[in-house]
Amino acid sequence: MLELRHLRTLIALQETGSVSLAAERVFLTQSALSHQLKQLEAYYQQPLFERKSQPLRFTLAGERLLALARDLLDKVASAERDLARIRQGEAGELRVAVECHTCFDWLMPAMDSFRQHWPAVELDIVSGFHADPVGLLLTRRADLAIVSEAEPQAGIVHQPLFAYEMVGIVARDHPLAEKKVWQAQDFANETLIHYPVPDEMLDLWRKVLLPAGVSPLRRTSELTVAIIQLVASRRGVAALPFWAVKPYLERGYVVARRIGEQGLSSELYAALRSEDAGLAYMQDFLSTVRERSFATLPGLTVLEG
Amino acid sequence: MLELRHLRTLIALQETGSVSLAAERVFLTQSALSHQLKQLEAYYQQPLFERKSQPLRFTLAGERLLALARDLLDKVASAERDLARIRQGEAGELRVAVECHTCFDWLMPAMDSFRQHWPAVELDIVSGFHADPVGLLLTRRADLAIVSEAEPQAGIVHQPLFAYEMVGIVARDHPLAEKKVWQAQDFANETLIHYPVPDEMLDLWRKVLLPAGVSPLRRTSELTVAIIQLVASRRGVAALPFWAVKPYLERGYVVARRIGEQGLSSELYAALRSEDAGLAYMQDFLSTVRERSFATLPGLTVLEG
DNA sequence: GATAATCATGAATTAAATTCATTCAAAACA
DNA sequence: TGTTTTGAATGAATTTAATTCATGATTATC
Structure with missing residues (x-):
């Protein structure tokens, strides 16, 4: 029977173009995905892709399921945002400190998307290039910092981006x-x-x-x-x-x-105050960054916590 | 992590109004559903229903998930119909023989829904009340018969309705x-x-x-x-x-x-020729009948094959 | 035509979901 | 107001399913 897990796999498959890369993307082994796909094709009694080519190609049936996947996973994300708002309220503040130039390339699309989903959250960029972005967090001049190393520090947690x-x-x-x-x-x-x-x-x-x-x-x-x-x-x-x-x-x-x-x-982490790690809009911002970046930038790889 | 399984449970919960009846509906035990719901509420860190009352009531968050469930499961059904058509083609013939008067009450809505989903299938009712509806199948004057007992017969399979x-x-x-x-x-x-x-x-x-x-x-x-x-x-x-x-x-x-x-x-089965059991539109017709009937008629119970 | 790289497969393992047996809580009944 | 009945919750045991491991097959690549 079809589960969301299968649809998440299909998205990863399309974005990476290969079973092994898709497996890495969803934190499973290549073997697991191979079995999963075989099971899917058996369930629908028809092939969903041609593996002969690189990147692999979806069949008509595969494309149809892929369209379903995009539609459904969007709706799930939207519903889960609503649940988070019901639980914690709509509003908040999110000032992002950035220390790398190229970061803006992926940050802007993610911020655009986020702004639409959380209109009541005050989103801002802390401009200028600071030597110590984490200091901005502790002095409450920023709420989230993009950093390239996860140096342990009291009161700060690091969440991997990519x-x-x-x-x-x-x-x-x-x-x-x-x-x-x-x-x-x-x-x-x-x-x-x-x-x-x-x-x-x-x-x-x-x-x-x-x-x-x-x-x-x-x-x-x-x-x-x-x-x-x-x-x-x-x-x-x-x-x-x-x-x-x-x-x-x-x-x-x-x-x-x-x-x-x-x-x-090169690795990227989001640093935030430990107390803010449970905020729904904070977590959703990180999900948005990952999701948008993996979908648009070539050659990204996942980064374990 | 959310899966379609959870959403199927939510629908059953709403249609039956109780955990134990919903469990029966989705062919699981009451205990299994209780665990599943507890897990869901832990995942979203908030209550999804109030169990105090009979029928149980959904919280705001629960209602939001329920709306998601209806939306998603509809879309899954639609996609799976498309896959079936890709595999087997659009067209076919489906003449239904009915032997009970009240059957029309649930048959009509199901047929309406089916006609929209399979416009190329010729849907018809074999009128009149026949003493031997299964005979109509074997003589190819009907393709599906609604019967109240699953008497084994060569070349015929019986699929439980409700x-x-x-x-x-x-x-x-x-x-x-x-x-x-x-x-x-x-x-x-x-x-x-x-x-x-x-x-x-x-x-x-x-x-x-x-x-x-x-x-x-x-x-x-x-x-x-x-x-x-x-x-x-x-x-x-x-x-x-x-x-x-x-x-x-x-x-x-x-x-x-x-x-x-x-x-x-009282039990109802669909009788069909064994050779037709694999036809996608045939299976979809049966799913539609079950789904529509459970959603609209009070007091139905599932029937095991 | 050798050599990686990628995917498939069966068995073993791990993890997860489900059931079983029971308790708990609430409602219905006397 | 007890008593019985019904529905839901819980923890441990079990079953089922998903995933990994180890390996073989297949396809690209030089």
């Missing part, structure tokens, strides 16, 4: 384009172009250059497009989220390369 | 109104008013009077209202489905009494 890969980018005809994988030393004689933020907020600096004692020339720019243009003009190299550069890769302006054998992974 | 109680009715000032429970002998000196069908189609005759060798005076009428009027005018007594007489009981025209210690139960 992870993604940071890739190195250079012009197509730059010598580094030849190397499949870059190491710290490869940056030594390059100019590194980055956002104007403190060093410790740059993943590349914290996790790669600093440990290796490499200290390249530097240049900053506020805007992602400007950084891309500088790189394309051979003014230097940069490290950016894969999902942020993908559109430019497809147009061939620059090429992207892995940094380190395992790739340079 | 069961209900047949109650005896008399005028309020009739001596039999004093008796809480009637036995076969109580009919001996009365005039029994019934539909003009062969004796073996009357549940009262088959299950009560014939075994006891009681043979009262008889009088027939085509219409339920006419039977009620005759009874109210002290022209005799009758046995009718509880759900058919309930509106008249509430107006006080007649009173209803149990027949036999356990009550006289």
